[in-house]
Amino acid sequence: MEKALKEQNNNVACQEEESDSTVPSKRKKYGKSSVWNFFNKSADGRTAKCIKCGKTYQTSGNTTNLSCHLKNIHPNLTISELPRVQQPSVLSFMEKKYEKSSNRKQQLDSALFYYITSDLRPFTVVENKGFRNFVNLLDPRYELPSRTTLRNVSMANAFEEKKARLYAFLQDVKHCAITSDCWTSRSNECYVTVTCHFITADFELRNAVLSTEKLLDERSHSSESIANSIRTVLEEWSLLGKVTAMVTDNAKNMIKACEILQIRHIRCFKEILSPFEHATVHTSASTYVTVSSVIPVICGILHNLNSTKTKLQTKVGRDVCDDILQGVNTRLVPYENRTVTRMTTILDPRFKKEGFWNPFNSSQGVKSLEDELSRINAQSKASTSSPPTPESTTESNTLFSFLQTNNIQKIQTGRVDSILALKQYLNGTNLEPAQNPLDYWKISNDNGFKTCVFKYFCVPATSTESERCSVRPGLLSAKSEARLRLKTSICYYF
Numbered sequence: 319m320e321k322a323l324k325e326q327n328n329n330v331a332c333q334e335e336e337s338d339s340t341v342p343s344k345r346k347k348y349g350k351s352s353v354w355n356f357f358n359k360s361a362d363g364r365t366a367k368c369i370k371c372g373k374t375y376q377t378s379g380n381t382t383n384l385s386c387h388l389k390n391i392h393p394n395l396t397i398s399e400l401p402r403v404q405q406p407s408v409l410s411f412m413e414k415k416y417e418k419s420s421n422r423k424q425q426l427d428s429a430l431f432y433y434i435t436s437d438l439r440p441f442t443v444v445e446n447k448g449f450r451n452f453v454n455l456l457d458p459r460y461e462l463p464s465r466t467t468l469r470n471v472s473m474a475n476a477f478e479e480k481k482a483r484l485y486a487f488l489q490d491v492k493h494c495a496i497t498s499d500c501w502t503s504r505s506n507e508c509y510v511t512v513t514c515h516f517i518t519a520d521f522e523l524r525n526a527v528l529s530t531e532k533l534l535d536e537r538s539h540s541s542e543s544i545a546n547s548i549r550t551v552l553e554e555w556s557l558l559g560k561v562t563a564m565v566t567d568n569a570k571n572m573i574k575a576c577e578i579l580q581i582r583h584i585r586c587f588k589e590i591l592s593p594f595e596h597a598t599v600h601t602s603a604s605t606y607v608t609v610s611s612v613i614p615v616i617c618g619i620l621h622n623l624n625s626t627k628t629k630l631q632t633k634v635g636r637d638v639c640d641d642i643l644q645g646v647n648t649r650l651v652p653y654e655n656r657t658v659t660r661m662t663t664i665l666d667p668r669f670k671k672e673g674f675w676n677p678f679n680s681s682q683g684v685k686s687l688e689d690e691l692s693r694i695n696a697q698s699k700a701s702t703s704s705p706p707t708p709e710s711t712t713e714s715n716t717l718f719s720f721l722q723t724n725n726i727q728k729i730q731t732g733r734v735d736s737i738l739a740l741k742q743y744l745n746g747t748n749l750e751p752a753q754n755p756l757d758y759w760k761i762s763n764d765n766g767f768k769t770c771v772f773k774y775f776c777v778p779a780t781s782t783e784s785e786r787c788s789v790r791p792g793l794l795s796a797k798s799e800a801r802l803r804l805k806t807s808i809c810y811y812f
Contacts (some may be wrong), residue, residue: 336760356388356395370395385435399657426460431472441465448529484526486685488555491516495777496557496581498548498572499563499784505621508533510544512551513783515604516776517614521760524774525783528555541574549579562773563658563706584609584658586781594619607755608779610666612659614673616650661686662774665767667758668749684740691736691766698765740762 357366359377366384367374370392375383388395405572416423443449444462454461468536488494494516502508509532515525527549535543552558563582566572569591575585597615599607623646627639654657654676660683663673674680749758759771 324443328433351381353388355382356392357384368392414459416459423460426457427463427472430462431468431476431587434468435473439466444468447517485555488514488516488557490519492560493517493562493773493776494557494560494564495563496548496552496561497586497781497784498544498575499779499781500533500544500565500572501785506537508539510547511784512548514555514557515778515783517756517772521756521771523605523607523756525778526591527783528557539571541571541578544571545575545578546574563777567781582658584656584777584779586779589780602782604778605782607662607666609659609774609777610662610669610755610775612653612779613663613675613679614669616646616653617673617675619646619650620675635714651675657686658774658777661690664744665770665774666755667743667746668751668753668755670744670748672748682745687770688733688736688740690770691740691756692733694766695736735765739766743767758762 330472354366356369358369359366365374365378366377368387368391371781373387373391375387377384432441433634434441442465444465450462453460457684494514496511498510498517500508500510509530511530512528513525514528515523517523531547531551533539533543534550549558550560561581563584564576564579565584565586566576567586573583573585587738597619601611601615620643623639627636627643630636630639652673660679663669664671664680664683665675666686671677671680671684674683749755756771756775759768762768
């Protein structure tokens with residue numbers, strides 16, 4: 319009873335002490351008073367609860383009651399004696415996984431997808447214990463997606479995006495070449511791969527795998543079945559009328575398929591030159607022009623073999639060299655008779671007419687290029703509209719009628735212009751063999767030559783790009799291998 323009365327008297331004294339004060343003072347803002355170190359304010363701001371004993375007081379807009387409570391009930395209370403609120407640790411923050419919609423999660427998913435597709439890894443890699451441990455050490459907050467998500471979501475989205483971008487890009491390409499190769503999976507399923515090769519507006523040689531699909535007629539590997547499958551791919555990409563030539567191996571069904579498609583066929587140069595490593599490597603590239611090197615490479619082989627033969631001291635060695643020379647003359651020298659290879663050799667500023675073994679073939683290459691330039695220039699002039707001319711008087715027509723005749727003759731000199739431009743080009747200094755012929759034509763002002771470059775330099779010398787899709791038959795299971803190639807091969811270009 320006495321304790322209660324004493325507390326009541328103290329409260330009255332505190333209130334009287336405040337009311338008797340004649341010196342005005344600014345009211346401290348909420349949160350500035352040290353009293354709030356010991357009280358928690360309610361949501362409505364009308365009451366406060368003591369952290370130490372849990373007793374609740376009305377605040378009435380000030381801290382008077384709260385201060386009196388501390389004086390009377392907890393006179394010696396310090397902040398260190400208050401119960402501590404558990405704060406989240408840095409470790410608990412680090413263990414929290416990224417939200418699926420966060421930028422960091424999407425970046426890591428994208429990097430993982432690129433690793434799988436570029437290195438041809440199976441989707442099951444995300445289930446491997448060692449790989450998961452490695453990723454967790456790199457970033458504990460990253461949660462690996464399942465292989466189902468990678469296959470059905472990530473792969474599908476990336477494929478559609480890349481396909482749309484490549485399709486839009488190819489619509490601006492006027493000329494291209496394709497390579498194709500058929501291969502059989504371990505489950506005895508036959509696939510056909512089609513790659514596209516073209517030159518960009520910036521004069522860069524690029525390539526992309528358009529398709530790796532089962533033959534439309536899986537029961538037949540005939541030329542008709544192959545031709546139908548390739549035609550479907552070309553129609554899907556709107557390229558059927560843009561193909562300059564198709565490069566394949568020497569299989570009869572592939573050669574016949576080209577005839578059915580009415581596309582020029584060029585035999586894969588690498589199938590013929592397998593013993594000649596340097597020539598094979600040089601003609602199997604996809605990032606620089608190779609078709610114009612076919613004839614000069616053959617000439618180089620012939621010169622080297624003939625030079626080597628004179629140095630051989632045994633009959634056996636000379637006989638072997640003769641056999642190789644006979645094979646080269648039989649299988650390789652005929653490339654000088656092909657329009658595309660000899661015309662592109664002339665069009666290559668590194669070789670021109672000097673890259674041929676037979677001078678007659680070089681002259682025929684010049685004639686073929688001359689015909690092509692004349693046709694292009696004629697089309698260009700026909701498509702150029704003449705500016706309007708004012709009406710002329712009868713007197714002027716009579717006096718200057720000879721000018722009309724001369725103008726007609728001038729229009730008919732398109733072939734002469736092509737001959738002069740070609741002669742000037744051939745008489746110029748050849749580039750060094752290590753230089754890029756596309757760099758030469760990129761800065762040229764002759765649109766006729768540039769059109770020929772776009773049309774013919776995109777043709778590869780070999781079908782290696784298609785064959786590269788079937789060089790790892792033991793890496794994945796049959797279904798995983800086919801699915802991965804089908805979905806990711808298109809991504810190589812971009």
